[in-house]
Amino acid sequence: MQGLMMHSQLTLTDIMRHAGANFPDSEIVSVTADNPAHRYRYRDAFARTAQLAHALQKLGAQPGERIGTLAWNDYRHFELYYATSCSGLVCHTINPRLFPEQITYIVEHAEDRWLFIDPMFLPLVEKLADQLTSVKGYVILTDSEHMPTTSLPNAHCYEELLALEPMEFDWPQLDEHTAAALCYTSGTTGNPKGVLYSHRAMVLHTYGVLMPDVFALRGDEAVLPVVPMFHVNAWSIPYAVPAVGAKLVFPGPKMGCGETLSRLIRNERVTIAAGVPTVWLALLQYLRDSDTTVPSLERVVVGGSACPWRIMEEFEQQHGVYTHHAWGMTEMSPLGTFNARVANDLPADAARAQRLKQGRAAFGVEMRIVDDSGQPLPHDGTAFGALQVRGPWVCERYFKAGESALTADGWFDTGDVATIDQCGYLGITDRTKDVIKSGGEWISSIELENFAMTLDGVAEAAVIGVSHDKWSERPLLVVVPTEGAAPDPQALLHAFTGNVAKWWIPDDCIVVETLPHTATGKISKKDLREQLADYRWPEATPV
């Protein structure tokens, strides 16, 4: 028997309507290239969003078409988010930091019809324009005064497009499964893959993000997203904030600038900020050097990669700011887990260990860990296995992919290896492709590397699995010595005894001058494995 409640569709249009009816006076503050201190209110934002929707219609955009953006976090990008999605188009945010050939691939794969471009990215796009066969034209995100000359064909000025359009738009009533936004993963292997978010997923994800033990955004806050709007919708902050009526503070192209972040936080009384560890290092460095405080700031959300303890410690001890670990991925919209501030009686060491974990699943996300054969493993904080997730804001299949991205029993495999404890705390242990499979059991490469890094004479360390006749794989330790040091490989291996399980101890150690790195500075284990393809275990390796 079915319930008899209204079949209202969950759409981003509801967020815009709710914000307009309840919080017309809330502010949006932006840094842009043409105005370092732009400021307006929700009422203005949504009037301009309506104008943009009219302009998109005049440009001939058809329902379902993808509109690409190459833009920073600012009010125009915010308008694009809502004008496209709420009029039935798909907002395709493109990461301008990708390699040019990846950008070309993505625009062509998405079949973007129009590209909205920050003037800063014009040189980049001009070089690619010949290859962007699906693009009908370009819109430069600026006003007439700042409109640059460009070689791009069919190029428009954003403010001129909007100027004469009506400030109200008859938003269509969309089905909640309608596509709203598209974001490509910047996977290290193969071509980028597109995640096509639905309105329903975005609205449910917004509720998840807002939960009191997640972002817990109140209407009287000011929120600073330092995570780019071209990266998983800035963790959905541009949706979550209007749903509660808080002030939005957009840093524009200045996301890595400690001085700008500090000034925005102080002037706009920012209470919560979100970003990857790197931006917090920049901010803390600036605060330290300039002897500046950020009294309004209550908490910082850190995701993207594990947050070093010293960032958490400095925020808390120097600035009274609580740091929350969060974990997610493009395929999860991105919210997976959040490490909330929880009153508990844990001793300091255990409390610190818990805070360094990725936190608990937000309500709406279900997690499990499985072994090689797909069998669920216990949630005891010790067993570790492939982390799989499911829920209404998890990707089911990639854009234009013929087949489901899920396991046969309907879970999405994250590519991470993790532990989950009895209270649901997630601990990411390794990437699936890096974990070492030895005799049917798994060995975490990251844990071995972390230990190796504590040893004298070791500047950098990587552990990879090398095939082994008896055990399938065994760990090989590869180290770069600190300057002037010449560590003895056998002594390094010996040091593991008593510090990790005996069968985890690497079977051999190689000292090298350098390790291969990715564009973002991480050790590239893929390249390392290729470099060591011819490596063979010494004869004397114990079995």
Place this chain on the structure above:
Amino acid sequence: MQGLMMHSQLTLTDIMRHAGANFPDSEIVSVTADNPAHRYRYRDAFARTAQLAHALQKLGAQPGERIGTLAWNDYRHFELYYATSCSGLVCHTINPRLFPEQITYIVEHAEDRWLFIDPMFLPLVEKLADQLTSVKGYVILTDSEHMPTTSLPNAHCYEELLALEPMEFDWPQLDEHTAAALCYTSGTTGNPKGVLYSHRAMVLHTYGVLMPDVFALRGDEAVLPVVPMFHVNAWSIPYAVPAVGAKLVFPGPKMGCGETLSRLIRNERVTIAAGVPTVWLALLQYLRDSDTTVPSLERVVVGGSACPWRIMEEFEQQHGVYTHHAWGMTEMSPLGTFNARVANDLPADAARAQRLKQGRAAFGVEMRIVDDSGQPLPHDGTAFGALQVRGPWVCERYFKAGESALTADGWFDTGDVATIDQCGYLGITDRTKDVIKSGGEWISSIELENFAMTLDGVAEAAVIGVSHDKWSERPLLVVVPTEGAAPDPQALLHAFTGNVAKWWIPDDCIVVETLPHTATGKISKKDLREQLADYRWPEATPV
């Protein structure tokens, strides 16, 4: 184009699963007739819920069948909520305070197959049993030791039913539109009407209730629902609390007992409590008389009827407790609006006026006010009209009703008359059936009554619309004098001049000895209108 996210169904089973995986150690504390201090953990609760689901299967309950409950707020009722809904049955909570003939009507109309009854309600149900033709049997919510003798046919003991069942249950994968719960309105006119909640509506409502500017429940809180689980699912608290892992404190039959409430709050360190104004009067009275404090209590949510300012004031000044006004109705699951604590610069008078309003719509609820012809009125805080709502947790049609309960353009008419201001604050002005329609304009009976009550010699006042040849209706004031007073009707009417709009001033005043009241103590305007059916305006009434 459709998005490509997982089509996960939103079901209450997800709440149970989430709570089990993340918060197995959280406590549920209950007062019951057979144990004034029952205490167990979520892990125990869900193990017993599984046992109950098995027991319901053995009793022959079929998917979609309604299972009635006549029970207080306690752990067994909590188990019933989840065991029924999550196994595909419908949890029909029955208000034992209704007239016996209404209970019979409701059970028959719902076609309840089994009734789960608190021993306290046994005498009531025994009297009705002959007329309950759909009921196959009864389960008494107690253990063998406390099992009473009863004349009810096919009566079982709850604890005996559960005792030998397995503690795990293979919960079915339900469609999100599946009916989960049924609750009848106790409408003053006509037969009670059933609202059939879907799993989807309950999950979305849970997200809405949890929002930081609504209940804002954190995992480290203790929550005391003093609103009955037989009244709109205790405002959904039994769903919202497990979703975040907080402690649940159930007062059982002791909801009106200030001493019990005070003891539970102190012993269990309750941080948030919710209920109607009456229970807070009882609690405050007890705290005053016993000179007791409730230091853990942070906030109280008040709904059901307007909260008198003195309750808000006493909570805040004596106990540092913030009181939130909330508004909703059975047809809205019930959350409509919530008056959050918002930092603002309003002067004291305006701040007080804002706090006495019903608050802002939760994200998920859309509101409008319309005039007699259904045309939307401005949200300016002054215009008032029929309040209509829509959203995914609003009733579309009543149980077994042939037709939709919505307007032609898809809104649910609440039966209230209200203002909405520019920032979305709702002010309930009157009931639609009580508002006076004079010359195409509306006059609030409540505002006139509130003013009349300030006049010397007036103990009680009611204003009703009486038909009028020229103006369609005009207001008639009916007052009960205070003991020994004999107010002059013309003087009373004269006192309105300058205090309300001239055309709002009642055209006549009658002094009576008593006014008719409803069972819950409110003035029954329906009865008053019937009593005065023969009333005619004096000849001299101005036109």
